[in-house]
Amino acid sequence: MPLRGTSRDGAPLSVLIVEDNPGDAELLRVLLDEAEEPTATGDDDEEDGDAPPPLQIAVRWVERLRDARAALADAPADVVLLDLSLPDARGLSTVAQMRAAAPTLPIVVLTGLDDEALAVRAMRAGAQDYLVKGTVTAPGLRRAVRHAVERQRLVDAAQRATAARDVVLGVVAHDLRNPLSTIKMCAAALGAAPEPAQAAELSGVVRNAADWMERIIRDLLDVTAIEAGRLTIDRAPLDPAAVIARAREQFAPLAAERGLTLVADAAPDLPSLNADGERLLQALGNLLGNALKFTPRGGTVWLTATEAPRGVRFAVRDSGPGIAPEHLPHLFDRFWQARETRRAGAGLGLAIAQGIVQAHGGRISVQSSVGEGAEFDFTI
Template sequence: QQWREHWQDRHAFERVQASGEAFLMPNITSADLDNMARDAEHRRLLGELGTRSLMSAPISIGGELIGSIMLASSRPDRVYATEDLALAQELSRRAALAIQAARSYNQALAATRARDELLSVVAHDLRNPLNTIAMAGSFALELLQGAEHQAARRQLDIIDRTVEHMNRLIQDLLDASRVQAGQLVLERAPTKPESVIREAMDMLQPLATHAGVRLEVECSPELPAVTVDRQRMVQVLSNLVGNALKFTPEGGRIAIGVTLHAGALRFTVSDTGKGIPADQLPLIFGRFYQARADRRGLGLGLSIAKGIVEAHGGEIWAESTVGSGSTFGIDLPVR
């Protein structure tokens, strides 16, 4: 707006500038300088600069003129020609792209901030009624004792599991937002790897038993401690094993191991499931990715796991063969 107000069509030169067309003045005369000058003082300065050749190219975005690039030469042996004007036009085109990219980036940042604020409010507003439902269901379970209430208790168990699932979805949304914003808070402390695996297995063993899948753990108590956020690493391992349980058929096996590898502590989760197609492997850690055979959840689990591992300075990776199974690995630096 300031640029448009400045280039009011008070002089012929300014009218050309404001028209949004490129122009070239290879040899500037005294009369040209007179036309360019706004007043006597400006004319004096133009004369002292000794401008002999001039060209200008507009900067436009979506048909809107937002500025211009102007180049001037005061050297007698440097007179601008049409090829120089083409270069100026290319510079102005690239400047327009850069400005547009900066605008888009700022708009994206504003949209991200608005989304995160909305998520925070929605998560808070959703959790309050969910907690009320959970407490009411728990109280009802205590009241409904005896064989005659088995059918009602089964329905209350469904409500309880659904509330737990909804809480996990809400937490996934919040964690994904924090990871993307670089606001994931870690409470690091020296931690033995076997304690992380043991806690994750305590939560997942009942699910594996129900699915008819065998869980195997190999972790030496002699392995060194690693400085991590214990609960976040339990979250990562639980996510990886939980994913493996989804795709490992009854009678299958999931192996969890920890070894030292090239100066890092390597956690691995291997399964005998369906495997991941090669064309999908590069995509699995992306936000909202879901396997073609599974549409449960939001597809944020692996993306969150990647963010947590990278926040620890580590690396997460995956290997897979269709029909044979997959291996997910986490390499954490030992400090």
């Protein structure tokens, strides 16, 4: 029967056999080959319509653990069939050493002992399944390999979800603390019955802090929607020049406050777009906010819209310090910030801008050199 769907890119499933007995290794290879023989009925343990497509298997064989490490360094594998008794490793330490060498590699343990307690310990040590030599069948081997890969994928996904949750909790705990503290201090001052002018000033500070908290929460909700592919885009006919004008109106006061020149320009006779104006303004706002934040006083930020072969190209350019080459690949990662600018925000603005652009079918890019500013652009 065909071994079914584990490879993400359609390439053959790479199985590494680590077994010092040539006869046992050859038997495993034969069983895997047998599992690849097509049948008319398909796999009985797959539901109709839900079975992944048939998958070819590429098998490699090594006799020692050190050879396995070298083989994995040369080319990765999708799953390893690991004998617990090797010339250079024995027992559960074999699993531990393999796990240390390849932490995310699914492991199916092979042993001559039908020992349930050992099987449990092997699973706790990091194996995904346990097979007893002499009892392995082609369908059983197929299921063990497939399920090991799927279990490891679930483990990896759970670890990524846990890490993302911890980051979100950290952002909420840190970034909401400052505006919350401001609100508490103002509330205490208002409780002391200040003069009307001072009370009005304190009320304004409270409103600004509340707006700050609201922006953080909105960004967290937006990036969650983007990750889940549920970002709402309400398309309608849109004048690109109107978007540029609104962005300039919104950010001109901030530019003036920071001693910067904001130049906004839309080329004449731009074609109308079928796009979400509020979302595009949000994306441009995130780009402009970053440019204004990191450009030194006396600098300039340019916002432009020009005609492009497949629509309208929007660009935000600044005369700031530029971006180090090693930082460029990480700019659109959520929660990522360069060390020298850490805690300058939640680190979500560029990730959200990218999600908005991608939801419109576009692609955002950045060009920058240290000391020469940066330019972000996208075409809708």
